[in-house]
Amino acid sequence: MSITSPSKVNLGLFPTPITKLSRLSALLNGPQIFMKRDDLSGLALGGNKTRKLEYLFHDAITKGCDTVVTAGAEQSNHCRQTAAAAALLHKGCHLVLGGEPRDRANGNLLLDKLFGSRLHWCGAHRKGEDIPEIVENLKREGSQPYVIPYGGSNEIGAYGFVHAMAELEMQLDTAAITHIVFASSSGGTHAGMMLGRVLLHKAYHLIGINIDKGENDAIPFDDFIIDLANRTSLSINSDQRFTTQDLVLNGDYVGEGYGVIGELEREAISLTAENEAILLDPVYTGRAMGGLIDMIRGGEFSKSDRVLFWHTGGTPALFAYADAL
Numbered sequence: 001m002s003i004t005s006p007s008k009v010n011l012g013l014f015p016t017p018i019t020k021l022s023r024l025s026a027l028l029n030g031p032q033i034f035m036k037r038d039d040l041s042g043l044a045l046g047g048n049k050t051r052k053l054e055y056l057f058h059d060a061i062t063k064g065c066d067t068v069v070t071a072g073a074e075q076s077n078h079c080r081q082t083a084a085a086a087a088l089l090h091k092g093c094h095l096v097l098g099g100e101p102r103d104r105a106n107g108n109l110l111l112d113k114l115f116g117s118r119l120h121w122c123g124a125h126r127k128g129e130d131i132p133e134i135v136e137n138l139k140r141e142g143s144q145p146y147v148i149p150y151g152g153s154n155e156i157g158a159y160g161f162v163h164a165m166a167e168l169e170m171q172l173d174t175a176a177i178t179h180i181v182f183a184s185s186s187g188g189t190h191a192g193m194m195l196g197r198v199l200l201h202k203a204y205h206l207i208g209i210n211i212d213k214g215e216n217d218a219i220p221f222d223d224f225i226i227d228l229a230n231r232t233s234l235s236i237n238s239d240q241r242f243t244t245q246d247l248v249l250n251g252d253y254v255g256e257g258y259g260v261i262g263e264l265e266r267e268a269i270s271l272t273a274e275n276e277a278i279l280l281d282p283v284y285t286g287r288a289m290g291g292l293i294d295m296i297r298g299g300e301f302s303k304s305d306r307v308l309f310w311h312t313g314g315t316p317a318l319f320a321y322a323d324a325l
Contacts (some may be wrong), residue, residue, distance in 0.1 A: 004237045006159050006233035008054040011062065011085050013042030015167045021309075023275040030296035031305035034177070035278065036168065037207040038311040039285075044084030044111060046315025047077045051160030052152035052188055053085045059156050060091070065146035067092035067138060070130055071122075072257060074099040075283065075321075078151050078186070080108040083115035092143065093117040096131055098124065104221035107320030126180040132277040153192020157231040161192025162199065162232065168308075169200055177204045179301065182310035184208030184249055187221065189312065191229035194247070198240050204308075208250040209288040212258040222249050259283050261324040269318075269325060281314025288312075 002192040017040060060068055069087050070097070079095045086093035095117045097109075105113055112119065122130045127150050144234040150159070168174060184190040190208045210221065221225070226242050233240045233319045247259040255262045260279060263284050268290035269280045280286045292309060301307060318325070 006055050006156060006236070007058050007062075007091065007154045008160075009058045010102055011043050011054050011057070011088065012050040013045075014051075016040050016173055018168075018171055018308075019278075020278075021272075021276050021278075023064055024091070024271060027275060028144070028293060028296045029303075030299040031206070031303060031307045033292075034306065034308045035171075035276075036099060036308055036310045039311045039315055043088070044081050044115070045313075045316055048161075048189055048310075049078045049080050049081040049152050049313070050085070051164055052157030053148075053160075055156045055159055056148050056152055057085055057089055057091075060146035060148075061089070063146060065091070067094065067143045067145045068148050069094045069096065069135055069138070069145050070132055070148035070152075071096035071129075071150055073097070074102075075108045075259070075317045076207075077108060077281070077312075077317065078318065079117075080111045081113045082113075082148060082152075083117035086117065087115040087138070094120060094134060094138070094145070096120045096122055096134060098122060098127075107318070108316045109320070111316060115264050115270060149186075151188055153186040153188030153191070153228065155235040156226065158188040158192040158195070158232040160238065161189050162196040162236070165196025165202075167201055169202075171269070174200075174202055174204060176223045176306055178305040179207055179307045179310050180203045180310060181207045181209065181288065181292045181307060183211050183284040183312050184225070185211040185284060185319065187225045187228050190225050190247075190249070191232055194225075195238070195240065195241060197236065201202075206248060208249045208293040210249050211284055211287055212253055213254050222247055225249065250291060250295075250307060253287055253294070255287070261286075261321055264294070266325055268293055278311070279315045281317045282312070282325065283317055284314050285311055
């Protein structure tokens with residue numbers, strides 16, 4: 001079978017390192033825990049979205065676009081990395097953000113401004129509901145805009161994590177890894193991992209920790225991930241197809257919803273910082289690590305298991321959530 005790989009631009013520092021969390025593993029008295037450090041991917045203080053943006057910006061350049069438009073919450077890691085990539089590649093950048101204008105910018109929002117992006121505040125709309133109108137205005141002004149989907153999660157962006165699974169394979173003996181645990185939010189990371197695992201014929205289990213009660217409003221989130229995995233497979237001429245039986249999406253840790261910090265996230269951030277000197281973010285990796293810690297305490301892994309936690313970045317958001325930690 002011939003697999004067609006899309007082209008990309010180079011935006012990050014890859015491969016990102018893998019480290020063993022020896023002290024945290026001992027503290028929890030469970031499986032050995034490793035961490036894939038996409039928080040060290042290089043672009044604008046790092047994050048997993050850089051992998052997606054390498055393919056999405058190549059597509060934008062190929063289509064002759066001079067401006068990118070994307071959306072997210074006020075402290076969106078995706079928007080921050082998009083703004084940085086646009087600055088690096090000399091493209092205009094419009095960020096469509098949920099919330100209201102702030103008198104003082106911090107965290108990701110401060111970086112959005114430093115990278116020269118133009119901000120559009122849209123109140124309760126944080127998933128790009130207002131993008132079509134903004135795109136039409138840009139076209140009338142003579143720009144050639146390229147829309148990057150929420151979280152960079154379409155079949156072009158998702159391929160970034162098909163490639164990431166191949167990167168992982170080159171770094172360590174993945175036959176010894178029994179599980180990979182990660183934050184699952186806009187769907188592209190999860191879909192790409194699913195496809196990459198199958199194409200590489202790997203037996204480890206993928207466990208996505210659901211971060212939001214409703215990241216995609218059009219269809220149920222699990223159906224969205226499966227559809228995206230299948231579209232990504234089709235886009236590279238693979239005949240692999242998935243059903244919901246292939247998906248593991250743990251929804252036990254969404255708490256009060258997206259960006260609402262609770263004791264689960266606080267403990268995970270503190271334990272990881274104090275024992276491994278690694279910073280998690282309050283919205284994604286804090287919640288996903290909190291879920292992993294809870295599953296270990298609940299006996300869902302054996303001591304012989306070897307679990308890889310995929311750190312998807314987001315550290316700048318810590319500063320914006322300081323009062324909640």
